[in-house]
Amino acid sequence: xxxxxxxxxxxxxxxxxxxxxxxxxxxxxxxxxxxxxxxxxxxxxxxxxxxxxxxxxxxxxxxxxxxxxxxxxxxxxxxxxxxxxxxxxxxxxxxxxxxxxxxxxxxxxxxxxx
Amino acid sequence: xxxxxxxxxxxxxxxxxxxxxxxxxxxxxxxxxxxxxxxxxxxxxxxxxxxxxxxxxxxxxxxxxxxxxxxxxxxxxxxxxxxxxxxxxxxxxxxxxxxxxxxxxxxx
Numbered sequence: 001x002x003x004x005x006x007x008x009x010x011x012x013x014x015x016x017x018x019x020x021x022x023x024x025x026x027x028x029x030x031x032x033x034x035x036x037x038x039x040x041x042x043x044x045x046x047x048x049x050x051x052x053x054x055x056x057x058x059x060x061x062x063x064x065x066x067x068x069x070x071x072x073x074x075x076x077x078x079x080x081x082x083x084x085x086x087x088x089x090x091x092x093x094x095x096x097x098x099x100x101x102x103x104x105x106x107x108x109x110x111x112x113x114x
Numbered sequence: 115x116x117x118x119x120x121x122x123x124x125x126x127x128x129x130x131x132x133x134x135x136x137x138x139x140x141x142x143x144x145x146x147x148x149x150x151x152x153x154x155x156x157x158x159x160x161x162x163x164x165x166x167x168x169x170x171x172x173x174x175x176x177x178x179x180x181x182x183x184x185x186x187x188x189x190x191x192x193x194x195x196x197x198x199x200x201x202x203x204x205x206x207x208x209x210x211x212x213x214x215x216x217x218x219x220x221x222x
Contacts, residue, residue, distance in 0.1 A: 031208070042213055043212045048210070102147065104159070108155070
């Protein structure tokens with residue numbers, strides 16, 4: 001059981017380049033999340049999804065897009081990367097509300113935009 | 115607005131002492147959860163307390179919940195250097211959000 005897997009683990013982008021971060025979970029969870037964490041800070045919610053085909057904005061959605069075409073995958077896209085998007089990105093998944101709702105996190109993607 | 119706000123922001127104690135961290139939230143909840151993050155790693159779930167519970171124990175962890183005050187506390191007893199980490203609380207709402215966390219340092 002792999003849990004939550006993020007791809008890639010590290011990436012360096014040039015300003016203006018685009019990329020997609022992949023989050024995959026094998027626990028059949030309904031909810032999935034993308035967060036960013038800047039040095040010494042907490043996690044800030046970018047976008048989330050409560051089920052296949054649905055997405056919603058979080059606290060800091062600008063500059064990011066997401067898609068949840070398959071239940072097990074949640075993709076985070078940066079269309080035109082900016083240095084302000086240099087951060088560590090974490091993905092998480094959890095079962096639907098109303099049952100045990102422990103969230104499981106990936107190990108993070110360290111993104112540097114130069 | 116944050117769903118969970120931890121206090122204090124940083125806490126430094128000696129090994130063997132107890133560490134207490136607090137969390138405040140703003141909305142009604144079904145449960146509240148505490149997570150731990152070792153430096154640069156993903157968060158790991160520690161303990162969940164349901165809204166109809168007032169106190170819960172797990173090993174050296176003790177969590178309390180006061181729904182009337184919308185607050186929770188996490189107590190780590192007999193702390194160890196390995197407890198050094200950041201600790202976060204989160205509510206069970208759809209848009210699961212975290213506060214800035216409490217950075218705990220346990221000195222050997």
